[in-house]
């Protein structure tokens with residue numbers, strides 16, 4: 001299995017190299033050269049298996065010889081051992097044909113743990129074998145950062161820097177990033193929005209002197225390993241509702257497009273998915289693109305679902321690559337237009353293909369709050385604002401096919417929005433109960449590449 005860049009002019013890499021490399025050197029994202037398919041009989045055989053066994057069977061073909069069978073099995077066992085639910089990703093029924101996939105039982109209470117715990121184990125194994133140390137820099141709108149810190153804190157071979165938008169994450173999210181005591185963890189509050197943080201991260205990857213000097217690695221969904229790990233719960237949930245003998249649909253609260261792209265990969269692998277529904281908050285660039293064909297950035301507006309406050313949706317590039325028949329030069333041109341002018345238009349043919357693969361909906365702030373209130377009233381389920389965006393959009397797409405909406409974070413991460421919407425006080429799990437008493441350690445930084453790189457160099461020199 002080789003991995004190629006969406007921009008077509010970086011060398012192809014093995015799984016291990018792609019995982020440790022992060023962004024391709026031509027600025028693109030790595031994708032598998034071809035997606036392995038799972039025959040119907042193999043999908044049917046997943047029924048009744050543990051989450052870990054499903055994970056092994058779904059991901060094994062993508063890993064090549066990076067890990068032996070037994071190493072990979074051990075990595076998966078360790079990755080999910082700390083989850084607070086035996087099923088790892090349990091399904092809860094909301095309505096006769098509508099199910100919620102609870103992805104928030106990991107150590108930091110968001111779906112990011114599914115991938116981050118796994119790549120944490122994979123990085124450790126690969127780095128120990130190579131005798132290398134790396135510097136991870138991540139950009140976060142709230143959840144990736146804490147999940148990355150949790151997966152890598154205290155490791156000898158890794159320093160982890162997390163850039164988050166100053167004042168634009170919830171207090172619980174911020175404290176999850178600023179209170180770990182380990183010296184290899186560095187929380188950076190950037191004066192900008194998430195798009196700025198992600199843009200500076202990509203700038204760092206494109207500054208080869210810095211990249212090679214600090215041995216930069218990425219754990220955002222830039223990293224293919226992140227997307228791959230998220231493919232698994234599409235299989236586990238669909239099979240528990242009768243796939244491959246019956247189709248299912250998914251609605252995914254979407255920002256950086258990594259999670260729904262994982263669903264798209266599951267479908268390419270052979271999982272019978274009917275609809276893949278993109279649910280956006282008021283930062284609705286993906287919904288607008290599907291509606292008009294114009295991908296036009298308009299600046300991020302803060303919302304009560306802050307983790308989805310994103311306008312430059314990194315993994316959309318991976319979808320474009322497929323839609324443009326894997327022509328890296330076409331994708332590179334669109335991305336150049338985006339960088340220079342803040343927008344690009346997809347061709348009519350590409351738009352039709354996109355619309356054949358995804359449908360979309362947008363939810364306002366008021367609708368998000370109303371959804372939290374009504375879900376609590378009618379089902380007793382307390383939704384986080386991101387999950388509420390998903391449930392609201394899903395409601396427009398219910399039919400005979402079972403719909404699974406991804407619940408991407410625990411409501412306790414967003415207590416103010418949840419309390420305001422449905423009056424409920426949701427407490428943090430006991431292991432985090434003292435989060436508000438812990439000391440915070442954070443550095444404010446300008447949205448400036450030079451300032452960020454200098455800070456990272458200085459910290460590494462200590």
Ligand SMILES: Cc1ncc(COP(=O)(O)O)c(C=O)c1O
Pocket residue numbers: 110111142143144221253254255256257258259260307308386387408409
């Ligand atoms: C809670 C939550 N929901 C949804 C999303 C959107 O997921 P993605 O960026 O993969 O589209 C994020 C951020 O990634 C998130 O943290």
Ligand SMILES: N[C@@H](CCOP(=O)(O)O)C(=O)O
Pocket residue numbers: 139140141142143144145219220221222255256258307308314
């Ligand atoms: N919502 C994310 C944004 C980063 O997404 P990623 O999947 O690329 O890591 C967050 O919570 O940080």
